[in-house]
Amino acid sequence: MDKEKLIAEINRLRQEKNAVIMAHYYQTGDIQDIADYVGDSLALAQWAAKTAADIIVMCGVHFMGETAKILCPDRKVLVPDLAAGCSLADSCPADEFEKFVQAHPGYTVISYVNTSAAVKALTDVVVTSTNARKIVDQFPPDAKLIFGPDRNLGNYINSVTGRSMLLWDGACHVHEQFSLEKLLELKEAHPGAVVLAHPECRKQVLMVADVVGSTQALLNYATGSDKAEFLVATESGILHEMQKRNPGKTFIPVPPADSTCACNECNFMRLNTLEKLYLCLRDEQPEIVVDEAIRQRAVKPIERMLAMS
Numbered sequence: 001m002d003k004e005k006l007i008a009e010i011n012r013l014r015q016e017k018n019a020v021i022m023a024h025y026y027q028t029g030d031i032q033d034i035a036d037y038v039g040d041s042l043a044l045a046q047w048a049a050k051t052a053a054d055i056i057v058m059c060g061v062h063f064m065g066e067t068a069k070i071l072c073p074d075r076k077v078l079v080p081d082l083a084a085g086c087s088l089a090d091s092c093p094a095d096e097f098e099k100f101v102q103a104h105p106g107y108t109v110i111s112y113v114n115t116s117a118a119v120k121a122l123t124d125v126v127v128t129s130t131n132a133r134k135i136v137d138q139f140p141p142d143a144k145l146i147f148g149p150d151r152n153l154g155n156y157i158n159s160v161t162g163r164s165m166l167l168w169d170g171a172c173h174v175h176e177q178f179s180l181e182k183l184l185e186l187k188e189a190h191p192g193a194v195v196l197a198h199p200e201c202r203k204q205v206l207m208v209a210d211v212v213g214s215t216q217a218l219l220n221y222a223t224g225s226d227k228a229e230f231l232v233a234t235e236s237g238i239l240h241e242m243q244k245r246n247p248g249k250t251f252i253p254v255p256p257a258d259s260t261c262a263c264n265e266c267n268f269m270r271l272n273t274l275e276k277l278y279l280c281l282r283d284e285q286p287e288i289v290v291d292e293a294i295r296q297r298a299v300k301p302i303e304r305m306l307a308m309s
């Protein structure tokens with residue numbers, strides 16, 4: 001089917017089935033353009049919590065679909081490709097995380113949204129990169145906190161809040177890959193450019209960034225800034241919305257190390273395509289399923305996050 005026909009079919013099906021299409025900023029441009037909502041992990045969870053649709057199609061990765069399902073157990077939650085996982089979520093297996101938590105009694109457990117439902121079920125409050133600092137700040141300064149699974153985001157929050165949260169040693173393979181050397185070369189070639197970086201990046205990259213923030217925060221900064229050039233150290237899908245909102249500005253992706261590619265794409269996010277989006281709306285699968293006992297425990301820290309955001 002050609003692209004025009006695919007778009008027409010997706011539009012027909014979403015209306016017929018009272019379905020809503022949500023997409024993360026790391027999706028391809030054509031998926032972002034057809035979505036009803038495009039946002040970061042926090043916005044996707046907030047929209048899912050409020051939607052009246054019967055079907056939620058989550059164009060993102062598995063944990064995003066799971067979060068929507070945990071919040072809306074009576075809705076059908078579909079993802080275009082069930083294999084769209086997340087290396088960061090995978091770096092924190094629930095059984096090992098449980099041992100870590102049990103080894104530290106008296107600690108409050110804060111988990112990044114990039115985790116499985118089973119890890120969320122072991123958590124006191126979930127955070128995203130947009131609200132992590134705000135939520136951590138709501139705990140007393142001497143609170144004993146565990147933060148998982150992203151060591152880079154955890155280190156960054158520790159450094160800006162003056163805390164010493166215990167960190168799980170996980171990371172995202174995409175954000176860890178940004179090359180400091182290539183970033184420094186780009187800075188030299190574009191001396192007026194503002195460096196934007198996601199807090200999942202390594203410390204050495206964050207140290208040379210002018211702005212550190214979630215995808216939404218970086219997008220907001222670029223849109224509000226009077227500067228014309230930006231070097232962007234996060235998944236390159238965000239450039240689509242940055243460019244759309246700021247047609248007169250230049251956005252240059254920071255490349256990964258050990259690659260001839262100019263930009264850094266998440267292979268999991270890119271498993272979703274317009275064609276798979278059409279097929280999943282048509283067939284109402286693949287569907288996200290969450291064990292009910294786990295869901296009942298996992299919903300509490302997500303609702304706590306939504307209340308504290």
Ligand code: 13P
Nearest residue numbers: 040041128129130214215
């Ligand atoms: P945000 O959407 O919170 O910026 O997170 C980025 C990310 O890596 C999502 O997988």
Ligand code: SF4
Nearest residue numbers: 086087088172174266
């Ligand atoms: Fe996970 Fe990293 Fe891909 Fe985000 S970019 S979905 S954290 S692997």
